[in-house]
Structures are given as structure tokens and as C-alpha cells.
Amino acid sequence: MSRNLILGLCLSSLVLLAALISFVWTPYSHAALNIPAKLQTPSLQHWFGTDHFGRDMFSMIMVGARTSIAVATVAVGIGMTLGVPLGLTAAARKGSWLDEVIMRGNDMVFAFPSLVIAILITAVFGAGAINAIIAIGIFNIPVFARITRGAALSLWEREFILAARVSGKGAARISAEHILPNVANLLIVQGTIQFSLGILAEAGLSYVGLGAQPPTPSWGRMLADAQTMVSFAPHLALIPGFAIIVTVLGLNLLGDGLRDWLDPRIRVARA
Amino acid sequence: MSLLQIENLSLAIHGVDILRDVSLSIDPGQIVAVTGESGSGKSMTALTVMQLQPNGAVAEGSVLLDGQELLNHPEAEMCRLRGASIGMVFQEPMTALNPVKTIGDQVMETILIHKAMPRNQARDRTQEVLTRVGLPVDRLPLSRYPHELSGGQRQRVVIAMAIALRPKLLIADEPTTALDVTTQAQILDLLKGLVTEYGMGLLMITHDLAVVSEMADQIVVMRRGEVVEADATADLLRNMQHPYTRMLFEASGHHVILPEVPQTYPLLEVANVVRDYRLPRKRLFDAPGQHRAVDQVSFTLNKGERLGLVGESGCGKSTLTRAILGLEEIQQGEILLDGQPVFSSHKPNLDVRRRMQVVFQDPFGSFNPRHRVARLITEPFHLLNTPPTGSDRQDRVAEILKAVGLRADDATKYIHEFSGGQRQRIAIARALIIRPELILFDEAVSALDVSVRAQILDLLAELCAAYDLTYLFISHDLSVVRTITDRVLVMQAGQIVEQGETEHVFGDPQHSYTRALIAAAPQLPEIGKGAA
Amino acid sequence: KSDIKIAMQLEPPHLDPTSAAAQAIDSVVYTNVFEGLTRFMGDGSVVPGLAESWEISDDGTVYTFKLRDGVTFHDGTVMDAEDVKFSLDRAIAEDSANAQKALFAGIESVEVVDPLTAKVTLSEPNGNFLFNMAWGDAVIVAPESIDNIKTNPVGTGAFTFGNWVQGDSITLNRNPNYWGDEPALETAAFKFISDPTAAFAAMMAEDVDVFDNFPAPENLPQFEADPRFQVLVGSTEGETILSTNNMQPPFDDIRVRQALAHAIDRKAIIDGAMFGYGTPIGTHFAPHNPAYVDLTGESAYDPEKAKELLAEAGFADGFETTLHLPPPSYARRGGEIIAAQLAEVGITAEIINVEWAQWLESVFNGKDFGLTIVSHTEPMDIGIYARPDYYFQYDSTDMQALMDTLNTTTDPEERAKLLGDAQRLISNDYVNGYLFQLAKLGVAKAGVQGLWKNAPTAAIDLTVIHWSE
Amino acid sequence: MLRYSLKRLISLILSLAVASVVIFTVIEVAPGDPATFMLGVNAQPDTLAALRAELGLDASKLQRYVDWVGGMLTGDFGTSYTYRTPVSQMIADRMWVSLPLALYALTLSTLIAFPAGIYAAARRGKPGDLAVMGATQLGIAVPNFWFAMMLVLIFAINLRWFNAGGFAGWDNGLWTGLQSLTLPAIALALPQAAILARVMRSALLDILGEDFMRTARAKGLSRRQALWRHGMRNALIPVLTIIGLQFSFLLAGSIIIEQVFYLPGLGRLVFQAISARDLIVVESVVMLLVFAVITVNFLVDLAYAAVDPRLRSRT
């Protein structure tokens, strides 16, 4: 196991642990306002200080991790459950109209400026975690479709696939039995990368107010709330910023480490 | 004094010993061939001479070029020597050239980088060298890109690059392995001619003993990083000291004895088969082009007969295989197995499919790395209406593994735990498990070392006796086809140009193409007699 | 120094104050480019504008305006009674696009008596008429320049329109032919900075000289502590209220509305959302108005009482409702605090952040909401409580009668008494949760003088702004 | 080559057609009536109806779609509901901020990424490589809006080296214009540079492992010469893809950054227009951005062909 993998694993599990623990315990209620105690710097009582409503930042960061992880997980899930079958289908029917339609559809989605569309979606259907998930998820579909198709196409050229065809197996069966397991590593690695991009996207959407709505804490919104206060209470912006950086960094290191560990030859896309 | 003198060269990469006490020498105008099985350290020796070993390599001993020590020679000095004093040609002509630069630029670069002459003169020299290697500029302008050339042409460009400055020493690492026999013969001729003409020393690496014996003045046999035997070619062939050398030569010319073909009937009938591939349109509104990969092919394969199919790369052998297997639809003609079509109403005919199996060339690519052997070799059970289950299935697996010379408990291993030869045994096991009436071998032994190849050929002969195999054996290696088949088809550009009894065709070829093929194939000399 | 850069948060969509509600239009053009018959002063008083003087008939229905002589529009045409008639007729016309058509509702006819005299006849007396004519929506425009008014406004004011870099700034230049006193400024640029952080950064970096209504109260202490700046804390006409859908159960029950009122801690909201800026109010009326009655005691913070009231109304376990929050930070931050406070008494308010367009459509027009927070910035707008179809849907015949009387009353003392009654009525009915009067938070370079401290209407009166020596 | 270009061109046009339908449909279901928004809370129904008629909002959806697309084809993007000025004019104005910003950021990111990627590839596994790779990991993890906040805090508020935001305009000289775009460009460029540097490095490493690099070395080229003469152009192929993607991202994805630095660019225009329900502006700008993305990808495809002769000759 490489250094990347270990460091990535540590950082990611730290964040995951914080999110899980927050279900049963946080130092304070993340929603409890205490306006007289607002804007305190980190101290023994409040490890990360308090925000402009006197809420405990540490508790908010913990619960915020939950939000980030939930949004990113579901968004990546959407991308995978729809993108992978599409990619497999396109590869199995390479060159057919179906392949063409799927790939052109992918290009289409790619061609839309993602943030603008996310804003449109939330503007049309209202701001909120669900719509943020959908907006992020939609843009995950072509990523997975494309990468699955690419990897599957080269697998289809391999002789063991020919052997399976000689054994009378159909495209669907071959895709499930031979292609999918062999692209799994790639998907895990890409999934990690998309997960980290999902965290960033959620933060961005929340920052412009289109992510999870209050009182659900979200790192992006904490940053937005902190914006006007950085000059006199920098911890409000630094702490959620670091939380995002640590999480994304952890996931990226994990992704790179996993790639090297599982299969150094695979390529991931990052855009 | 020798041109190149390697003495007690040892090499370790990241602490792993790769070469031990390798010694050899080359005189000007001499061809020294280094041979041995895959992984024996041939390429590493060459790269060490070039001082291009991989990172982490530590070399000891001495490598003298014209009396000058190359080991740990300063890198800048080495750059001056490479290309000017030592040229090198690599195995894979398809990837040895930069795809985004013209061939002219790439050849000229050798000259320019050493500031040997001004640009316009360099251009003339480039044209001259390319002409010398058989690529006259009026037929192949300097502005061509590598992808516009055939494999043989590319290898000529690589050679032109290596000899542009007439180096004293030329190193050729498997220069013809990736080429067709006819092309191989031309390239070998070219190299030989260059050596005599320029008085270069040639260090030639090859695992093909036939090539070695035809070309070399000296032979060096390597095994596991050590030189096991080295001598002048004639002496070595006459008097082999080391058992390994003997084993190598024996395996190269390995003959097997096939059982007699029993009284028989036609099993596979191929009649007037045509397979066209659509090509992308040349211009936007043109009709799409067509490439006829298989052209009016007809033949019959009788039950119990072993049929060979030879021909150059790209002549349509694999395409024909796929058509017979019913994996692709054909455009014309008919393929019948035991009277039934393999492809009916645009769908593969499963009744027929389950009576055929295939073994592919690539021992690494033909298995799903994520499945265990048991699952891999039982995949054809999918074709059966009632596949065996439970202990029945296990018995079948154990039986077939034993039949191909493996152990029953290998069934639980993954494919990466096997060597290339073992993998090919597993591939044969997979083909045999449903007792097919016809097996197709598509270059099934081409990727194997000679010794392993000999074992597999023996195995096939045994299986013929045990299972009454009928097969179509495809190979570009004439010597293999000659020993393992009863009858042979010769294919050229999609057409069968000659067919007949194997011995008959090889002994007295009728078609000019067959004759060319046979002439180009290097002959292994009778061991113990010495080379021609 | 005779130029100034004034920042404001929102960019005007166009520059015609008579056909849009956007306050940003008034901020730029009111009294600077366009003038009305009357006008507001910085202290909220209404004084003569283009009308030098006026006479009101005894029955209070006929207003005869005497116009100033020698006033010309920026294009050189003369401003006369024809223009007054044109402007008012345009506002009351069938296809008028005036956003405050109600201001002109009582006008029956406008007559040109002579070039400098215009007579306006009302269908019934209206004590607010002169006040109404001071609004930006009632400025005098000329038929000659009306076609391009949105992009090239031509008025009578002390400043002419210079140019507009959309998304960035609008420049006004001094009008050499102005009828009144020559202003100290030669040019003024209005820059649009919507983001509060950017606002802070721009002020701190001295990119702008004045921030008209600084969007981030949390930053004011820093400006106060910095000798380079002055902070002007004043009052606006904005009553910030927790608007309640009076027709939607359970808010149709007065006990629930009263519970709501007692569940809210105004101080926490003012401290938390506005960092202490803002005056608590107990009714829908501006505290700086002489007629204001302090009724905050009626709805003091008392969560226990709120719970009791809820239990009485049958909601011992609370209930769920929605809280629509438009973009300004008073609403977004205040909403978070209110949601937390309501949660204390068992009411679950789901926060729904909306853009203004959505707010207008679903809350204001669609009346599809439970609670919302909004600042009612129109001056003297208690009259909305007499409109049962108004979005919070308060239907009280008492209030409607009271307002009818008020509209026909011109005696100031009588009016003050009626206004007091109205304030008490809506406070006792707990129509909405009354939170605080929005403060006007101006930040300026230390040398800028003459800025309006309060905001009786949205305006940045350039004529009185100047730099100290 | 011609066929290749034509084929890409046809798919470009098709994509644009589908995109226009999608954009129109999505935006038409958006709640919020522009007329209501413009007239505010005290507007009377007849006033609203009058305005709707004036804006053409009362026509059928199909009619409006046809008008919109037809208009765009002739360069007429319609008139903004709220600003009452031609949308094409607004877009043109904003373009002069967004386009230079995107180009500036792209230039910066390329200028940072190329040397960093090449340096790291050349020193694979050594401390220099590890340092660069560590920095890029960090660069990817930093949200650009947060980074922008920090830049403003440090360079505009504390050090006062740059303006905190706003756009001085090109009229006051190139330098002032560039100055107001510098911090935003840095905020946009750094995370992108991190990605690009990684792509550059891994592309180069892939190339370094290719057979033809060994051939080049055997000819007598030094490691560095081989890298420059044979590595770069081949490595450029994957790098170009990323640059293409990044350009679109920078053009479209600067919404937040334009917000932080209150730059009057396209991104902010979209944001404002969405909140004002200025549908025609939203539609046109999104369409334009999609057009830009698709066109850039088209150009990248053509650039491939310029770099890679194998594509050129593929009929």
C-alpha cells in the first residue's frame, strides 16, 4: 500500500467517522442558537469556535460532513447506476445507432456548463439538497458512461471475450459476467474522484445558496455565511474551507492510491 | 582488438540479479547473434551496451567499445556515441517511430543531432540512406508519416536511422520478430549487406535459431542472465557443449508424429465464402468502401483430419476463423458443419456452435483475469442444454486438466498464477471440455518459447490420439504447420492459392506465392552437421 | 473634489421610475434626474418640487398646482402644465405600466389651466395626495422623450444621464441649466455591488466613496473603528415583519398568531441577523414617525405563554408550516433565527429560500405560503391592512372603515389619532409578527457630507452631497 | 481531413439544435413571471397584462421557440425583459469581461501547469516531483470560491495590491483592465493548473515509456532533447483535451468567481437574469455558453488533427 493510499484512507475515514459519530453525538446541538455567545474563536468549550448565531462550529462541521457525504454519495450513485449500463450497452453495440445516440447524448450533457444547469435546475425546482443531488448526479452520468465504454471497448477486443462468444454467450451476459468485473477497479477509482468532485460541487452550490437548506448545516453555506465576516472572524471561513480541502484531498489521495494499488494502468478522467 | 568487448558484465535492477558474468566480443564486419529464451537477458545486455538500462540498474564488469569503457561513461559522452558510433534497431517497428513526425525528419534527426553535417547535406544523406535500405525517395517521399508505412517499411526506416552515420557497431534487438517471413528475409538480407558494405559489427538478438544459424558468425546462447555457450556458428552447430543449447535446437526443429487419419467423411464444408468489411467513406458522398478480407474460399475438412492454414499477416486467416465459428455473418457462400449451416437467418446456429471450439494465440489475453480456472474452462458448458453440475462438473474439470498435463487442484487458481505454456494448456482444456468435433487453433503456439512450443505440439499429438481430434491449425510458422497437419491451405490476400497434402505442398510447391513463402523461411540446419 | 463614486447593492433594470417597482431606479434618478410636483426631504417631510405652491379646494378634491417658471428638461424643451397632464394621465391610463397605480387612484381629471398652472381633480378627498405626488412613481416626464426613457432618461433634475455600463455602473453629470441651486458635484458614478463581501472589500480598498445601504451590518464596527470612514446609521421606511397567511389554517386562529408573536425574541433577531442595527416594532409603522405608537409590549418574548396559547388552540404538539425567505440577509438570517425560535415552542417551520421572482409569484400573488419575512419599504403603507386580497389576507371591516376615514381626513391631529388606532388594531389582531424597523446603514469616506441619514424613500440625493475641504 | 471536419461539424449542429430545445423547455417550466417581477408588489392586473403583451409573453410556446431560434440565427437575441435593451448588446458587453478572463485564466493555468508538469515528469519519484504532485493535490482540493475569498482578504483588503473587485473597463488602458482581472484569473486558474499539471505529467510519463522515445535516445538525443522533440507533441494530445474542457469550464464556470469579484461578466448576467426571471437573457446566454463549449470541443478536435497526422489522414 502506497503512502497516498494510507494518507487518503486516513483523511477520508476521519471525515466519514465524524459524519457517522454526528448521528449519535455532537458536542452541542448543531441547530441550537446562542446569540450572546456568537463569533467566539476556538476555545476549550468550542473547539472550532462559534458562528454568527453562536452555534458550535465543531458540531456544525460534523453534521456538515454528513450532508456533503450524503449528497456526493447519492450523486455518484445516480451517475453509476445510469452511466455504467449506458456505457456497457454502447460498448456492446459499438458502432450501432444505439451507441451513437448514447455517446451523442453524453456529449450533449458535457456541453452544458454544469454550474449554470445546476443553477437552472434549482431555480426551476427550488433550492435544496435533493435538487443539488440531481444536478450533480446528471453530470456524473456521462462521466461514467464514457469511461465504462472506453474500458469496455478495449475489453471487447480481448480474446477472452471472443472465447465467451464462442461459448455462445450473448452481449448482455458477457457485459455482466466479463466486462463489468474487469471495469470495476476503474469504476471504483473514478467513483472516488467523482465523489470528491461531488463534495466540491455541493460546496459550490451551497455557497450560492442552492444546496441543502437551513437548518441542515452544509460546509458551502457555512462559507457563504462567513464571507462578510472573514475580516474579523477568519475562523468562520477557514474551518469549513479546511474541512472541504481535507475531504477532497483525502478522497483524491485515496483514488490515486487505489488506482496504483488495484491496477496502475488504468486511467481516470478529471474534468 | 575487438570492436566491442563485454567482460564479466553483471547487472542488477533494484537488487535483483538480471545478468551474471556475461562476456562476448564482436569484431568489425562480424555478426554475433545472441539467442536464448524469453527473459534470458538478451535485451538487457544490449541496453547496457547502449547505457540505456532502466532506472535502478547497477552494472559491473566492463563494456569496451574500441577500447573505451562505456560503463559509467558520462551521459553527455554517451549521447555523442549513441547514433554515431553505436546504432540500435528495436523489435517493434509499429511503435519504434514517433507517430507525429515524418520519417524524413526522424532519420535526419540522427544526423543533425550529432551536428555531423549542415542541414541541406543532411537531407541528401537522408535520401541516400533511405534509398540504401530499400525505400527510394521517389516512391516514398520524406514527408510520409509512420502510420502510412507497412511494418517492413517502418523497420527499414528504423534501420536507416540507426545507420545514417555509419556507426561502427549496430545492435539489432529482435529486428524481424514482428514481421512476416518474406519481409523478414528481406530485412535480414539488408542487414547482412550493410555489415559487409560498411564493415560494421552487428550484435543481433533473436530467439529464432534458424535465423541465428543463417546469419551469425558467432553464436552466444543465454539462459537466465548467463552465457551458457558461445562459439563460432559452424563449430557450435557441429559440437554443442551445453545441454541447454542442444535442447533449444531440438525444440526448434521439433517433430511430432500424428496418428493416422481414420476412415472419414466431410465434417466442415466451406464453399465460396466471401467476407467483406465496410470501410469508412473516402469522401463524404462516396459510397462506403469495401475490403474483401476473405475471397471465394472453398475447402472441405474431413472428420479426424488435421488441416493447416498458412499465409502472411493480414491475409484473412482470423477472419475466416471467425466466419467458421459463426461469430460474424458472411456475405456470400456457405459454411456447413456436418451438413448444418453455422449461421442461419442472421443468427448463429447454437446447435452447430456447440460442436466447435477455438484456441487463441495470446496466452495472456484469452482469459478473464478475475475468474478461477474451473470457471474459465467450463465456460463452454454454457452451450450445452444440460450442463453437468456438482461433482460431475468437478470430475470433468479434473479429467480435462489432467489430459492437458495440469493437476486437478489447479482448478482453484487464478490465471495469473500460470506461465504462458500452462495458460495455453488451459486454453486447450477449455476447448476440449465439451468434446467438440472441430477445434480451431488460431496461431495457438506463436507466442510461446521454442521449448514450450515443443511441449504443446507434443500435447496436441497425444490428444489427437486420445480424443480423435479434428482441427484447423492456423499459423504463419511453416515448420510448425508442416509437422502438425496432414493437409494444408495456403492463403494469400483472402484467397486460397494452393492446397494439398502437407508434405506434398511443402516439398513441391506449385504456386509462386507458396514457393516464396518457403524460400523466405529460414531453415534450421541439421544439428551436428554445421551451417551452409 | 467634485466627483463621487457611490455604490449600491442592486442595479436598476432600467431608468424609468414610472414603470417599475425596482427601488434601484429611484436611488439613481430620484431628484437627481427626475423631479415631481412635490418631493421628499431627507427627514421625510414633503416639500414643493416642480410645483412652487398649490391650493386645495375646501372640499379637498381639487388641487391647483402653480409650477416653477423657467424649468427645462435636459433636452431643452420647456417643462409646463402640459407635461404635468401628460405624466399624470399616463400614470392613470388603462394600459399604464405604473407599478404604484394606487397612488393615482383618486385622480378624476387633470387640466391645463395655463402653462404654469395645472388643476388636478380627485373623486374624493385624499389626505395623502401631496405625499403621493412626492413618490418617484409620480415624477414629471415629457412626451418628447418618453420613448427612450428607459435607457436615456430625460428629466428636469440637477443631473443629466451620462452613460451606463451594464452590470457595472451608471454615470450622471451636472446639469448646467438646472433651475435650482447648483450642486457641488460635477459627476457621480453609481456602482453596483451586490455581493456583501465584495461590498466590504470595495469600501475597504476605497474603490468607492459611499455605500448607500451597506448590506452587511456585521462589518460596520470595522468601518467605525477606521478613521478613513464614517458610518451613518439611520432609519428606513422598511417595517420588517413575519408575514403570516391569515387565511391559512392554523393561522386563521388568532391564538396561533398570538403564540407566534410571543415565540419570537426580537432582540435575538436584531442582534443575530442585523448585528444590533434596527429598532424593534410592535406594529406596522415606522418608529420615527410622530404618529408611531410603541406596542412591542403587546407581543413580548414569552415562549411559555406561546406554548399555552398553542395548547389552547389545539396545537399542544405544535404544527408544521413553511417559511419563505427572499434573498436579503434580514430575511435569510432572520428566518434561520425565527425557525429556531419557533422550534422552541414546537412549531416546525420549513425554510424555503426563494428568489424575488418566485416570492412574488408564489407568496405574493399565489398566496401559497405559511410564513414569510419581508421588509415593507413603501412609506406609510399601513393601508395594505385594509386590503383583504393583500397577500397576508387580513380581512377586517374595522380596519377598512378606519382607512376610509383616514383617506378623507386632512387634519394632521385627527390623522395621527386614526393612525394610532390602526396600529393598535393590527397589533391586537396579531396580523403579522412585527420584528423591527430596517436600519439604513450608510458607509462613506470621512470627507463626504450631506448624505441622507434616513431613507424616507429610496433616493440618493446628489444635490446635497459634497466633499468637505 | 475535410470529411473528418465535416462530420464533426454536422454533429456540432445537431447538438446545438437539441441543446436549444432542452434549454427552452427547462426554462419555460421555471416558475416566476418576469412581468410580475418587474412591476413588483403593488402592480395591478391590467398593468401586468399590458406588460406581458408588450414582452410577447402571451404568445404560444412553440411560437416563442421559433421566434427565439430564428432570431438567434440572424444574430437577434431579442430584447431583455428587465433591461429593455437588446440581449445581443448585453452579451457583447459582458463577453468583453468573461472572454478575456477565461483566456487570462487559461494562459495562467497553462503557464503554471506546463513547467510544473514537465518538471515533475522529468524528476519522477524524486523530491521535486513529490513536491509538485503534493501541491497539485492541494490545488485540486481547494474550492476556487474559497480561494478567491482568501485572495481578496490578503491581496485586496490587507495588502491592497489589487482592487477588491469590479472591472475598470478596457477604456482605461489594457493594464488597468488586466489588473482588475488578475485576482479572479488567479482564483480560477490555480485549481485548473493543478489538474492540467497532473495531466501533463502523466501524459509525459506515458510517452517516456513509449518505444519511440527509446529509439530517440538510441539516436543520441539526451533525455531532455528526447522529451522536447518527441515527447511534447505526443503528450499534447491528452493535454489538449483537458485544455478544451477547461476553457469551457472557465468561460461558464466563473459564475461564482464573477460574483465574488463583482465582475460584470456572462456568469453574473446569468445569475442576475435567473433571479429576475429574465428568461430571454437566460436562454440566450446558456445557449451561447453551450455553443462556446461545443465549438471549443470542435476546435480541439481539429487541433488534434493538426497535432496527430494519424487523424488527419483518416479520410
Ligand SMILES: Nc1ncnc2c1ncn2[C@@H]1O[C@H](COP(=O)(O)OP(=O)(O)OP(=O)(O)O)[C@@H](O)[C@H]1O
Ligand atoms: N525495467 C525492468 N525492471 C526490472 N526488471 C526488468 C526490467 N526489464 C526487464 N527486466 C527483467 O530482466 C530480465 C531480462 O530481460 P530481457 O528483456 O533482457 O530479456 P530478453 O532475453 O530480451 O527476453 P525477450 O526475448 O522476451 O525479449 C527479465 O527477467 C526481466 O523480467
Ligand SMILES: Nc1ncnc2c1ncn2[C@@H]1O[C@H](COP(=O)(O)OP(=O)(O)OP(=O)(O)O)[C@@H](O)[C@H]1O
Ligand atoms: N473489423 C474489421 N474491419 C475492417 N477490416 C478488418 C476487420 N478485421 C480484419 N480486417 C481486415 O481484414 C484483413 C484480414 O484480417 P485477419 O485478421 O483475418 O488477418 P490474419 O490473416 O489473421 O492476420 P494475422 O496473421 O496478422 O493475424 C486485414 O486486412 C484486416 O485489416
Ligand SMILES: [Mg+2]
Ligand atoms: Mg528482449
Ligand SMILES: [Mg+2]
Ligand atoms: Mg490473425
